[in-house]
Amino acid sequence: MEEFDTVVVGAGQAGVAMSEHLTNLGIDHVVLERDRVAERWRSERWDSLVANGPAWHDRFPNMKFDCDDDAFPHKERVAAYFEAYAKRFNAPIRTGVEVTAVTPHRGRFVVETSEGVINARHVVAATGPFQKPAIPPVIPVDAGPLQMHSNAYRNPGQLPDGAVLVVGGGSSGVQIADELMKAGRKVYLSIGPHDRPPRRYRERDNVWWLGVLGKWNADSPGPGTEHVTIAVSGAEGGKTIDFRRLAHQGMTLLGMTAGYKGGVVTFADDLPTNLAAGDANYLSVLDEADAYIARHGLDLPEEPEARIIPDDPECVRNPITELDLREAGISTILWATGYKFDFSWIKCDTFDALGRPLHQRGVSREPGLYFLGLPWQTRRGSSFIWGVWHDAKFIADQIAIQRGYMSYTGTAAIRVPEEA
Structure with a gap:
C-alpha cells in the first residue's frame, strides 16, 4: 500500500491549482485523474466552445495564455494551458487512474483506485461542479x-x-x-x-x-x-x-x-x-x-x-x-440544464439529503477531507479559473496547519492540586 500525506482527486483546474500550492508548501502528495489533465475541457464540451472570460482575467496568476489578452481562448487551448502549467512545477499527476472509494480509517483515509490502494492523511476532492x-x-x-x-x-x-x-x-x-x-x-x-x-x-x-x-x-x-x-x-x-x-x-x-x-x-x-x-x-x-x-x-x-x-x-x-x-x-x-454532484465514492457523513457537500470554505465535517472547485465555495468566483486558484491556497494552508498540530511532540504540563 502506497502512502501519501495528501491525495488530490481530479486534475482539472482545481487539481492543478491544489498541486501547485501543496508543492510550494513541501507537502507530499499525488494527483489522481481517471482520464487526461483537464479532460472535461477536451471531450465533454462542444467543438466551438471558448472560455466565457478573456485570457487576461480567466487564468492562474503565475502564467499567461499564449494568445491576445483580450481573446477568449478555445477549449483546446484552455486544456493545453493547464497541462503546461502542471509541467512548470512537475505536478505529481497520475492519469488513467480512477478513484473508486475514499473511506476514513483510524484517522487516515483508504483510497481505493483502479491501480491499487493508497493510504493518505488528507484527501482533496477536486472534481469540480460538472459531475453528473x-x-x-x-x-x-x-x-x-x-x-x-x-x-x-x-x-x-x-x-x-x-x-x-x-x-x-x-x-x-x-x-x-x-x-x-x-x-x-x-x-x-x-x-x-x-x-x-x-x-x-x-x-x-x-x-x-x-x-x-x-x-x-x-x-x-x-x-x-x-x-x-x-x-x-x-x-x-x-x-x-x-x-x-x-x-x-x-x-x-x-x-x-x-x-x-x-x-x-x-x-x-x-x-x-x-x-x-x-x-x-x-x-x-x-x-x-x-x-x-x-x-x-x-x-x-x-x-x-x-x-x-x-x-x-x-x-x-x-x-x-x-x-x-x-x-x-x-x-x-x-x-442544457446543468449538472448534479456525484460524490458516491466518498464514504463519509458530510453530505446533505441531496448529496451536496457540507463544508465551510471547502473544509468538510470529516477531519482531513476537503472539497475544491464547488460553486460559491468561498465566493462568487470560486468555480472560475482564477477563483479556484485562491481557494486551493486556502485549502493547502489548512492542510499545513493540521500537519503542524500533528507534528507536536511536547508534553502538556499537569498541575497536581495541592493537598488541603
Missing part, C-alpha cells in the same frame, strides 16, 4: 426525438435533420442554440429566470466590472437567485446575450419547460417575466458602472446605445405554451 449531467424527468425517453445533454453535443452536423428544442437559457444553452440557428436549423429555446450581464460596457469587459464593483467577492447568492442562470458568451470575440435579438433573427423563445403529454410539450407562461427580470439585471449593471465611473472620474466613453432594448418579437407578445413535437418537426431535444 442533470436532465429533468419531464419528457419520456421514448417520446420520439433524440434527447441529449449539452455535455454530449459537439456540433450541428452531429444531430439528425430537423428542428431542435434547446432547454436552458444559461451560457451553454444560448450559445448552442445560436450555433444551431446559424447552421440553418429551426431552433426553439426554453428559458427560465436568468441574469444577462453586458459582455462589455464603456470599453471594459464584464469580468472587470464584476471586479471593481466587488461582485466577485459576494459570499452567497442573493435571496431568490440560487437557481438563476447567467447568460454570457465569449463566442465570436465576446458578445452580450440578447434573447429578443435572437428571436428577431429567427429563434422561437419559450418559457420554462413544464410538462409533456401525448407528444405535446407544455411551457410556463413566464417568458415575458423572465425576459423583464433579465433586462432589469442588465440595466442595473449599467447603472452601477455609470455611477462607478462618475465617482472615480474615469475617462471612459459613454455608451447610450447599450440601453436600447429591442421590441418584443411575436413569440414574446404571444407566448407559445404548447408545442406538438411532430408538427413542429423537432428531431432533437437538447438539455
Whole structure:
C-alpha cells in the first residue's frame, strides 16, 4: 500500500491549482485523474466552445495564455494551458487512474483506485461542479426525438435533420442554440429566470466590472437567485446575450419547460417575466458602472446605445405554451440544464439529503477531507479559473496547519492540586 500525506482527486483546474500550492508548501502528495489533465475541457464540451472570460482575467496568476489578452481562448487551448502549467512545477499527476472509494480509517483515509490502494492523511476532492449531467424527468425517453445533454453535443452536423428544442437559457444553452440557428436549423429555446450581464460596457469587459464593483467577492447568492442562470458568451470575440435579438433573427423563445403529454410539450407562461427580470439585471449593471465611473472620474466613453432594448418579437407578445413535437418537426431535444454532484465514492457523513457537500470554505465535517472547485465555495468566483486558484491556497494552508498540530511532540504540563 502506497502512502501519501495528501491525495488530490481530479486534475482539472482545481487539481492543478491544489498541486501547485501543496508543492510550494513541501507537502507530499499525488494527483489522481481517471482520464487526461483537464479532460472535461477536451471531450465533454462542444467543438466551438471558448472560455466565457478573456485570457487576461480567466487564468492562474503565475502564467499567461499564449494568445491576445483580450481573446477568449478555445477549449483546446484552455486544456493545453493547464497541462503546461502542471509541467512548470512537475505536478505529481497520475492519469488513467480512477478513484473508486475514499473511506476514513483510524484517522487516515483508504483510497481505493483502479491501480491499487493508497493510504493518505488528507484527501482533496477536486472534481469540480460538472459531475453528473442533470436532465429533468419531464419528457419520456421514448417520446420520439433524440434527447441529449449539452455535455454530449459537439456540433450541428452531429444531430439528425430537423428542428431542435434547446432547454436552458444559461451560457451553454444560448450559445448552442445560436450555433444551431446559424447552421440553418429551426431552433426553439426554453428559458427560465436568468441574469444577462453586458459582455462589455464603456470599453471594459464584464469580468472587470464584476471586479471593481466587488461582485466577485459576494459570499452567497442573493435571496431568490440560487437557481438563476447567467447568460454570457465569449463566442465570436465576446458578445452580450440578447434573447429578443435572437428571436428577431429567427429563434422561437419559450418559457420554462413544464410538462409533456401525448407528444405535446407544455411551457410556463413566464417568458415575458423572465425576459423583464433579465433586462432589469442588465440595466442595473449599467447603472452601477455609470455611477462607478462618475465617482472615480474615469475617462471612459459613454455608451447610450447599450440601453436600447429591442421590441418584443411575436413569440414574446404571444407566448407559445404548447408545442406538438411532430408538427413542429423537432428531431432533437437538447438539455442544457446543468449538472448534479456525484460524490458516491466518498464514504463519509458530510453530505446533505441531496448529496451536496457540507463544508465551510471547502473544509468538510470529516477531519482531513476537503472539497475544491464547488460553486460559491468561498465566493462568487470560486468555480472560475482564477477563483479556484485562491481557494486551493486556502485549502493547502489548512492542510499545513493540521500537519503542524500533528507534528507536536511536547508534553502538556499537569498541575497536581495541592493537598488541603
